[in-house]
Amino acid sequence: MGEKEFDVQGFARGIHELLVLSTLQAEKKHGYQIGIDVEAESDGLFCFRHGTLYPILHRLEGDGLVRGAWSRDGGRRKKIYALTAAGRRHLTGETGRVQEIVTRLMRLLPPPTEAPA
Amino acid sequence: MGEKEFDVQGFARGIHELLVLSTLQAEKKHGYQIGIDVEAESDGLFCFRHGTLYPILHRLEGDGLVRGAWSRDGGRRKKIYALTAAGRRHLTGETGRVQEIVTRLMRLLPPPTEAPA
């Protein structure tokens, strides 16, 4: 089995990347909007800082998972990011991998105490 | 609601810590054994390097989540770690938090494609 070993760093980084790729599924959007949407869609749980988000977008673009195109909205410049085919494959593949890791992690951790509200 | 925001770094670090605390539930053991057991229990998925494991143990001990006691087995010295009451609380509490974060993360990511093969 080609079971790759778990990498904590990569796992954490991967979560951020998946959140970005996921919100780009429905429609392409610019970085600032991605930050707003991810925060809204997660009810404020997942929140990107600007110093975190933009480097991630550059990384994803460098890896060919998203493609950025400059746009001018009046005098304001935006870089609209769209999911590539590779990005779509990466999203589904890595989501499955995260799911598997989490499942196997939860098997090791203590089951929830079935406590009332 | 006291909803703390998600912290990727802390989440990744927390996974390592929970794996250590979890394997100490059944019985107290020394660091080297913890590494072996976690790897075995996870079928090789979660594997600690020595340079990662020992600092984690020191951190957990500093936080009062485990208590270490030096032991001599022949001429060989071992530091036996035991879960403290605080460690037990931390384990159940953080496990619940991880479960919740993962649940909310999975709601955002694409559902598994039911199929092919």
Place this chain on the structure above:
DNA sequence: ACCCTACATATCGACACCCTATATATAAGA
């Protein structure tokens, strides 16, 4: 006219963490 906020992107330095490598020391087996 001026200021402040929101929009929009970008980068740098500080900090934290993991990982590789190295160090020390005992015990068992070739």
Place this chain on the structure above:
DNA sequence: TCTTATATATAGGGTGTCGATATGTAGGGT
């Protein structure tokens, strides 16, 4: 004796997040 396994520890390098700072446009308040 040499190597491997047991057992712990730390320093150095690499990478990523985060806060701060920078640049520039647009709009509302005073």
